Amino acid sequence: MNQMMNIPFLDLKGINHEYAEQLKAACNRVIDSGWYLMGRELEQFEATFADYCGSQHAIGVANGLDALTLVLRAWKEQGRLRAGDEVIVQSNTFIATISAILENDLAPILVDVDPTTHNLEIDAVERAITDKTRVILPVHLYGQLSPMPQIMALAKQHGLLVLEDAAQAHGAELAGRKAGNWGDAAAFSFYPGKNLGALGDGGAVTTNDAELAALVRALGNYGSRIKYQHDHQGVNSRLDEIQAAMLSVKLAHLDSDTARRRDVARYYSEHIRHPNIILPCVETASAHVWHLYVITCPWRDELKAYLAERGIQCLIHYPMAITEQQAYSDLARTSRATRTPLHGSVLSLPIYPTLPQEQQRYIVAAINQFTAPH
Numbered sequence: 001m002n003q004m005m006n007i008p009f010l011d012l013k014g015i016n017h018e019y020a021e022q023l024k025a026a027c028n029r030v031i032d033s034g035w036y037l038m039g040r041e042l043e044q045f046e047a048t049f050a051d052y053c054g055s056q057h058a059i060g061v062a063n064g065l066d067a068l069t070l071v072l073r074a075w076k077e078q079g080r081l082r083a084g085d086e087v088i089v090q091s092n093t094f095i096a097t098i099s100a101i102l103e104n105d106l107a108p109i110l111v112d113v114d115p116t117t118h119n120l121e122i123d124a125v126e127r128a129i130t131d132k133t134r135v136i137l138p139v140h141l142y143g144q145l146s147p148m149p150q151i152m153a154l155a156k157q158h159g160l161l162v163l164e165d166a167a168q169a170h171g172a173e174l175a176g177r178k179a180g181n182w183g184d185a186a187a188f189s190f191y192p193g194k195n196l197g198a199l200g201d202g203g204a205v206t207t208n209d210a211e212l213a214a215l216v217r218a219l220g221n222y223g224s225r226i227k228y229q230h231d232h233q234g235v236n237s238r239l240d241e242i243q244a245a246m247l248s249v250k251l252a253h254l255d256s257d258t259a260r261r262r263d264v265a266r267y268y269s270e271h272i273r274h275p276n277i278i279l280p281c282v283e284t285a286s287a288h289v290w291h292l293y294v295i296t297c298p299w300r301d302e303l304k305a306y307l308a309e310r311g312i313q314c315l316i317h318y319p320m321a322i323t324e325q326q327a328y329s330d331l332a333r334t335s336r337a338t339r340t341p342l343h344g345s346v347l348s349l350p351i352y353p354t355l356p357q358e359q360q361r362y363i364v365a366a367i368n369q370f371t372a373p374h
């Protein structure tokens, strides 16, 4: 083994350091403007982000969870959803996807994911449709688009709404159409570690529905469209001027950052050779933006410990099934997921635009030398 390296799972400092001068200038601009909420920075970022996604509207909100929650809430306000309605969603996702559904008194119906892509499996969705189903909520997991052409066709056939959880998939594209521009609405997160990350919390809703856009905007601002006039019972969920300014700087570099993520992924996929390790499945290169590079291995815990001993930090997305979480164990009653959950075998390797090539080589060499216990 070569000299020991120390490789963090994510190097946020290094990622933001590349744009430090621009970020600091943008921050100063906001400080000097004397205007900190609902101003020109937000307006400009929303316009640019909508344009980037190819959708007509983008509404900045406080975080990704709120983006999901507010869309569902708006659909309830519009009478398109009622308490108790069923939302079909994959069992393998971050908890926020599920909380947004429960927060709105809707019923998450968990279904199996495709064992190769770990995204929604269309047959499983179809089998879970009942006369109470109103929404399909695909999560573009790890940064790879869900099978959207099939999901949209199925939704149309059954008169269902589609909400994309695009928190991990900024810029993922299939057939010329980006994440956030497939469903009736989409939710993005700008959590610092996401592919488009703020320097704090942030999120956005995208949609081509002008009425929905106006309603989401009102709901996130105390239900108000006109100051001190409250037509809805809303909440406070706003993307502030400083974060909007940070995001405008970083959005300009998103495509080149994604290209560098793809280079790392390609390097891993071409060079990791191990009889006990399954590499991530990529159907169309443009449809994956590599928020995470997730391998599966039956000796995952041993592999994770082995890599940690060599200074390589890996994480598990996600270590428990939703139904195993104490707060969500009730969902097991209605769950339609039957396959063995993936959480015992998945392992996420370090991947980010600034990951040096020699570190990539070191990671690959270490993995290829791993001996599975017998």
Ligand SMILES: *Cc1c(COP(=O)(O)O)cnc(C)c1O
Binding pocket: 063, 064, 065, 066, 093, 094, 096, 097, 139, 165, 167, 168, 188, 189, 190, 191, 201, 202, 203
């Ligand atoms: C990060 C994430 C969210 C939540 O975003 P926050 O900004 O942290 O609230 C929702 N869904 C998925 C799939 C995520 O990865």
